[in-house]
Amino acid sequence: MTLVIEGKALTQDYHVSAGMFAASKTVRAVRGVDFAVERGKTLAIVGESGSGKSTLARIIALIDAPSGGVLKVDGQTVDIGRKRLTSDMRSKVQMVFQNPYGSLNPRQKVGDVLMEPLLINTPMPADERRDRAEAMLAKVGLIPEHFNRYPHMFSGGQRQRIAIARALMLNPALLVLDEPVSALDLSVQAQVLNLLADLQDEFNLTYVFISHDLSVVRYIADDVLVLSDGVAVEQGPREALFAKPQHAYTQQLFAATPVTSVAAIKARVERRQLARAALSP
Amino acid sequence: MALLTIKNLTVRFATSTGAFTAVDGVDISVSPREVLAIVGESGSGKSVAMLAVMGLLPDTATVTADELIYDGHNLLTMSEAELRKLIGREITMIFQEPVASLNPSFTVGFQIEEVLRFNLGMNRKTAFARAVELFNAVGISEPETKLKAYPHQMSGGQCQRVMIAIAIASNPRLLIADEPTTALDVTIQRQILDLLMDLQEKHGMALILITHDMGVVAETADRVVVQYKGRKMEEADVLTLFENPQNSYTRALLSALPENATGDRLPTVADFMAAEAKP
Amino acid sequence: MSETVVKLSDAAIRRQILADFWFYFRQNRGAVVGMWVFLGLVVLAVFAQVIAPHDPTQQYRDALLTPPFWQEGGRIEFLLGTDAVGRDMLSRLIHGAQYSLFIGVVVVSIALVGGIFVGLLAGFFGGWVDTVIMRIMDVILAFPSLLLALVLVAVLGPGLTNAMIAIAIVYQPHFARLTRAAVMGEKEREYVTAARVAGAGTMRLMFKTILPNCLAPLIVQATLSFSSAVLDSAALGFLGMGAQPPASEWGTMLAEAREFILRAWWVVTLPGLAILISVLAINLMGDGLRDALDPKLKRS
Numbered sequence: 082m083t084l085v086i087e088g089k090a091l092t093q094d095y096h097v098s099a100g101m102f103a104a105s106k107t108v109r110a111v112r113g114v115d116f117a118v119e120r121g122k123t124l125a126i127v128g129e130s131g132s133g134k135s136t137l138a139r140i141i142a143l144i145d146a147p148s149g150g151v152l153k154v155d156g157q158t159v160d161i162g163r164k165r166l167t168s169d170m171r172s173k174v175q176m177v178f179q180n181p182y183g184s185l186n187p188r189q190k191v192g193d194v195l196m197e198p199l200l201i202n203t204p205m206p207a208d209e210r211r212d213r214a215e216a217m218l219a220k221v222g223l224i225p226e227h228f229n230r231y232p233h234m235f236s237g238g239q240r241q242r243i244a245i246a247r248a249l250m251l252n253p254a255l256l257v258l259d260e261p262v263s264a265l266d267l268s269v270q271a272q273v274l275n276l277l278a279d280l281q282d283e284f285n286l287t288y289v290f291i292s293h294d295l296s297v298v299r300y301i302a303d304d305v306l307v308l309s310d311g312v313a314v315e316q317g318p319r320e321a322l323f324a325k326p327q328h329a330y331t332q333q334l335f336a337a338t339p340v341t342s343v344a345a346i347k348a349r350v351e352r353r354q355l356a357r358a359a360l361s362p
Numbered sequence: 363m364a365l366l367t368i369k370n371l372t373v374r375f376a377t378s379t380g381a382f383t384a385v386d387g388v389d390i391s392v393s394p395r396e397v398l399a400i401v402g403e404s405g406s407g408k409s410v411a412m413l414a415v416m417g418l419l420p421d422t423a424t425v426t427a428d429e430l431i432y433d434g435h436n437l438l439t440m441s442e443a444e445l446r447k448l449i450g451r452e453i454t455m456i457f458q459e460p461v462a463s464l465n466p467s468f469t470v471g472f473q474i475e476e477v478l479r480f481n482l483g484m485n486r487k488t489a490f491a492r493a494v495e496l497f498n499a500v501g502i503s504e505p506e507t508k509l510k511a512y513p514h515q516m517s518g519g520q521c522q523r524v525m526i527a528i529a530i531a532s533n534p535r536l537l538i539a540d541e542p543t544t545a546l547d548v549t550i551q552r553q554i555l556d557l558l559m560d561l562q563e564k565h566g567m568a569l570i571l572i573t574h575d576m577g578v579v580a581e582t583a584d585r586v587v588v589q590y591k592g593r594k595m596e597e598a599d600v601l602t603l604f605e606n607p608q609n610s611y612t613r614a615l616l617s618a619l620p621e622n623a624t625g626d627r628l629p630t631v632a633d634f635m636a637a638e639a640k641p
Numbered sequence: 642m643s644e645t646v647v648k649l650s651d652a653a654i655r656r657q658i659l660a661d662f663w664f665y666f667r668q669n670r671g672a673v674v675g676m677w678v679f680l681g682l683v684v685l686a687v688f689a690q691v692i693a694p695h696d697p698t699q700q701y702r703d704a705l706l707t708p709p710f711w712q713e714g715g716r717i718e719f720l721l722g723t724d725a726v727g728r729d730m731l732s733r734l735i736h737g738a739q740y741s742l743f744i745g746v747v748v749v750s751i752a753l754v755g756g757i758f759v760g761l762l763a764g765f766f767g768g769w770v771d772t773v774i775m776r777i778m779d780v781i782l783a784f785p786s787l788l789l790a791l792v793l794v795a796v797l798g799p800g801l802t803n804a805m806i807a808i809a810i811v812y813q814p815h816f817a818r819l820t821r822a823a824v825m826g827e828k829e830r831e832y833v834t835a836a837r838v839a840g841a842g843t844m845r846l847m848f849k850t851i852l853p854n855c856l857a858p859l860i861v862q863a864t865l866s867f868s869s870a871v872l873d874s875a876a877l878g879f880l881g882m883g884a885q886p887p888a889s890e891w892g893t894m895l896a897e898a899r900e901f902i903l904r905a906w907w908v909v910t911l912p913g914l915a916i917l918i919s920v921l922a923i924n925l926m927g928d929g930l931r932d933a934l935d936p937k938l939k940r941s
Binding site: 142143144166168171172175176178179180183184185186187188189197198201202229230231244247248250251 | 650651654830831832834835836837838839840841842845850853854
Binding site: 129130237266267268269270271272274275278293294295296297299300301333334336337338339340341342343345346347349350353356357360 | 395403404518547548549550551552563574575576577578580581584600601604605614615618619620621622623626627628629630631
């Protein structure tokens, strides 16, 4: 029951300059968030735009240093504001981004995209890097023929697979996924979610999965954290949260999510027929 | 009698690698006061089909159809001037990216009044009053103040309300909404969809809702058309579609929904399409 | 994804990218014409020794100021006539192409390398680095380019090399600004963050990740600067501060021919025409490049 990642009282402030003559404002994007994720589990962070979820994702992925609070990876306190990240620590936490069309360098061949993390962080020789990259490509469901191509030759779903492959090259313990399927079609989303589930089983990965889509969250999460305006308004195990949401915001989210059950549709269609009949007798 | 009848619509684009068929022989019809959802994934041609009806496609597109009839008018044979009386007045459209659909250099008030004055021939005072009225109708608070705001000062949801206001200004009989809530948060999506349904009832408009989200379809549609790779796969009323889908692609879409997952893995379209012959 | 995938070699991919590029470039007819003219110039310059009928410095004492062959008094062996000391115009013009291309390439290379480096630093680091660098660039830009080049040449001494260095310094801010703007735009993109997460350091981020994505506007600016360099060095040559006689650089030829405007129009007009045609061709080509590079952004 090891905790792969733990955060306590994390805060993030942004300084917004208001021109030459006014004092700069401070916007607090994340306010005192606590969380912890066990190895092999998935924590879903749910929030809408402006909730601070992407800011929190960047803190967890060791991209930005938090303004306050403590972040522990594998029991070790990490503070990138103070000290540069070691290769070892950088390898532990990797990230998959939301936009499959923006997260791959358009001028870099896919093979190079995959080999780059190894080139930077390990003393591996070139042919070994290439073997590892080709193996990972196969693991995410692509073929060796794709090795030499540029990102614009792939579809959104394939690009996201490449992004996942890149994130796994360093054998991370934790993968931060920032809305990885939001920009994908429904059927492609299903493929990518299946892939993520398979990889999690095979490599015993821990996921921090950010999403605004409650149906996806319900499907993949073990624990859920609901973020509103930088505050973690509710968190807990998935079943408990979905069965009985406590906080008003969580309830609002549930109420707003479209329901696709046949019963709900039947009820709505009947309501509408009645309303229309009343209008034109 | 149907309000809009489309028969055998085909749209081809000229590209550097040859002709690309975006829409392939699609039949669609909408009755007055009806909500039709056109659902499909990217590449299904759902947006292109409606853009073709509105005449908003670039020159590289070739549009052919057996029938393209709106309220008895044959859109294929009408002149530019006659088309302009229909498109933008009786048939209007709203798009996916609300902030990008508005001109960033002008206030929203200027933009809606521009439509009212030049499209509907109102004078400045009447246009202002009508703009305030429309902003109230779409639920924008403090309309007089908001009219002076620029698009980047407003949220995505508010910009979409402005777009809807512009679209209903002429009391259209048909409103086409192309993924109007895809770029919005789920709570704002709920508000916008409720607004659209509300306006549809109040004004007696027909509404064509283009979306890739089955949830939106479930909550809003009367009838549904499912498109895949430019072709129509299935057409049914919403209850039949969800309860008893006939086409394998529709079934694939419905079972790919995470809320319908019945095990560890989500079935994919490939699983379905491989097992059955295409129509 | 059920298309049959073929293993594409590097060469095949390069060919595909070139084919795509050519498809869009071809649509601008002026650009294609400009390209052919430019290629013609390159051929002339490279094979000048072989193509030119005479040695450009050879003075034919018996044929001073001979008009072109279609005029009265013209001779077939001097197709475009001769200048005041009897040198064949056609051969001088052909060798002049060498100078112009050489000047264009050298000037643009220096300005490009310097400008990119400086622009990268300014765009990537921002803050006071950006401020200092951009103010220096602003100072350079505030001077009329020819005047600044003249001053530099006056300090360094007249001659082609110094003229080229002076012009390159004057062009550098354009590249610096373009690079800086492109870098600032690309810096916030997700693939840069992704490279950071993969562990990339500052050097790698700047040169290997961001720079290749900023090249399109730089390439276009390079072609335009090429033609400006040809013009500016001709101007300097005309003022006597560039290539010195007896070099057959087009601008220098113009300078020597000033007094013959009325007497022998071909000595003045032909070098001027050569400058005009080259600059026009390169500019047309540059316009076409702008449309053809990154076409995916424009036609989706």
